Amino acid sequence: MTRRRAALFVRIAVVAGLVISLEICCRTGIIDPLTIIPPSEMIVSMVDHIGSGEFNESIVNTFSTIILAFVMAVGFGTLAGALVHGSSRLRDVADPLLASYYSVPTFIFYPPLVALLGLGKTPLVVLGVLSAAPAVMISTLSGLDGVPPVLMKLARIHRLSPARTLWWIVLPAALPRLFTGFKLALSYALIGVIAGEFILSGTGLGYAISFAYQSFDNRAMYGLMLFVLLVAIIANGILYVWEGRLARRRSVG
Amino acid sequence: MTEQSHVALNEVVRRYEGPPAVHAMGPINLTICRGEFFSVVGPSGCGKSTLLDVLCGLVRPTSGSVHFEGRELHGEVPDGIRVVFQEDSSMPWLSVRQNVAFGLRTSGKPEKEIAELVDHAVSFMGLAQFADHYPAQLSGGMRQRVCIARTLVLRPRLILLDEPFGALDQQTRLLMGDELLRLWRETGATVLLITHALDEAAMLSDRVGVMSARPGRFIDMVETGWSRDRDSRIVSDPKFGSLTARLWSCLREESLKTMGWAA
Numbered sequence: 161m162t163r164r165r166a167a168l169f170v171r172i173a174v175v176a177g178l179v180i181s182l183e184i185c186c187r188t189g190i191i192d193p194l195t196i197i198p199p200s201e202m203i204v205s206m207v208d209h210i211g212s213g214e215f216n217e218s219i220v221n222t223f224s225t226i227i228l229a230f231v232m233a234v235g236f237g238t239l240a241g242a243l244v245h246g247s248s249r250l251r252d253v254a255d256p257l258l259a260s261y262y263s264v265p266t267f268i269f270y271p272p273l274v275a276l277l278g279l280g281k282t283p284l285v286v287l288g289v290l291s292a293a294p295a296v297m298i299s300t301l302s303g304l305d306g307v308p309p310v311l312m313k314l315a316r317i318h319r320l321s322p323a324r325t326l327w328w329i330v331l332p333a334a335l336p337r338l339f340t341g342f343k344l345a346l347s348y349a350l351i352g353v354i355a356g357e358f359i360l361s362g363t364g365l366g367y368a369i370s371f372a373y374q375s376f377d378n379r380a381m382y383g384l385m386l387f388v389l390l391v392a393i394i395a396n397g398i399l400y401v402w403e404g405r406l407a408r409r410r411s412v413g
Numbered sequence: 414m415t416e417q418s419h420v421a422l423n424e425v426v427r428r429y430e431g432p433p434a435v436h437a438m439g440p441i442n443l444t445i446c447r448g449e450f451f452s453v454v455g456p457s458g459c460g461k462s463t464l465l466d467v468l469c470g471l472v473r474p475t476s477g478s479v480h481f482e483g484r485e486l487h488g489e490v491p492d493g494i495r496v497v498f499q500e501d502s503s504m505p506w507l508s509v510r511q512n513v514a515f516g517l518r519t520s521g522k523p524e525k526e527i528a529e530l531v532d533h534a535v536s537f538m539g540l541a542q543f544a545d546h547y548p549a550q551l552s553g554g555m556r557q558r559v560c561i562a563r564t565l566v567l568r569p570r571l572i573l574l575d576e577p578f579g580a581l582d583q584q585t586r587l588l589m590g591d592e593l594l595r596l597w598r599e600t601g602a603t604v605l606l607i608t609h610a611l612d613e614a615a616m617l618s619d620r621v622g623v624m625s626a627r628p629g630r631f632i633d634m635v636e637t638g639w640s641r642d643r644d645s646r647i648v649s650d651p652k653f654g655s656l657t658a659r660l661w662s663c664l665r666e667e668s669l670k671t672m673g674w675a676a
Binding site: 310311318319333335 | 489492502519
């Protein structure tokens with residue numbers, strides 16, 4: 161068994177162990193089933209609720225908001241990162257702000273965002289972008305910093321235009337670090353949007369989870385939570401596999 | 414400029430603005446003939462790499478002029494000059510074949526022609542078995558061969574090499590030197606090699622320029638007198654020892670100055 165496969169096996173075993181332990185604890189009453197329902201019940205609840213179609217609108221709302229926030233965060237973060245990278249003065253200003261950015265809980269801005277932008281998708285998208293864009297910006301800066309100077313010299317020797325230098329040298333050289341930022345951006349956009357819906361919104365999966373929680377409907381709450389969790393894991397898994405393929409090309413020894 | 418002159422530097426000086434301001438090299442006067450293998454040796458920090466940057470147009474001289482094939486360079490890299498750098502400049506996201514094809518693709522050649530030229534260059538450099546490998550799967554010497562192949566496939570008329578074998582062990586350096594000589598003979602290109610290895614310069618070159626400590630200037634020109642079909646076996650020739658000794662006797666005082674140990 162290769163080292164990678166062994167690590168994957170251990171990871172799956174740990175998660176499976178935790179799920180089985182939770183199932184046993186819930187079934188034997190060690191954990192009150194009124195507090196947490198058994199994982200098998202969560203799966204059944206998820207299938208029931210999602211299959212019933214009653215949350216279709218919420219699913220579409222939430223994930224379209226997340227995708228929009230993610231795409232905007234990637235675009236804005238990459239562009240801002242490239243601009244800051246190109247100017248040492250901007251860099252001096254931005255570096256400490258970026259370093260301390262994630263110590264600020266961005267959710268506190270949701271009420272003023274609602275006041276400014278009204279209820280609906282827009283404040284949630286802005287919240288998602290605020291959560292995700294700085295991660296992309298940081299990874300863009302790191303990626304551009306990591307482009308070997310010799311490759312930039314190579315671009316000049318081959319008389320590449322700035323656009324071709326960007327496309328053929330800078331982007332591929334910076335891609336592994338950019339990808340890390342994209343992965344983080346997806347997670348942050350998801351957290352930002354779901355948490356925004358949970359706190360103040362009247363639509364979406366976050367709101368549905370919050371509503372089920374306030375109605376003491378544990379079965380629905382855990383079913384929807386599991387659904388969000390699975391979608392997040394699958395989306396991250398796709399990016400992880402893609403990133404792994406990229407990395408393997410560069411690091412096979 | 415004579416008819417045989419391929420590259421000419423006339424009173425070239427390069428200074429870097431401070432603080433602190435640095436007079437990196439010059440004034441330098443140098444003419445390299447078409448098809449010549451010319452090497453530059455000098456103490457650390459004497460401006461060898463600056464000379465190469467000025468020669469290929471990456472850096473403008475502070476004063477003086479550089480002519481390539483009769484045309485003055487004005488801070489641009491002319492067609493016909495290519496460089497192999499000291500550092501590994503293979504692109505890790507491209508296979509060996511794609512790395513070698515890079516320059517051809519940027520020049521917009523048809524794919525069929527690119528494939529033929531790349532296959533030839535890859536085989537020529539002994540990389541045919543590794544054509545679909547990525548640089549991370551190759552040794553340092555093989556990666557440097559990829560970079561040399563990427564340069565040669567473009568058929569440059571002037572090849573500039575900045576300590577290309579600096580990271581290799583002695584045996585590999587000798588073998589790579591043989592390959593370089595073979596390529597030089599077959600392509601008929603003019604070669605300028607920057608090196609800190611005196612034996613490498615003595616073995617490979619028609620002529621060796623010895624630079625002074627910074628600001629670098631040529632303090633000696635050594636004609637080796639080797640035939641064009643030389644290879645690494647000349648290291649056992651008594652003349653090789655005397656050439657290396659001559660280069661060292663020129664350089665010793667300058668190296669002492671660089672170290673701050675001069676009397």
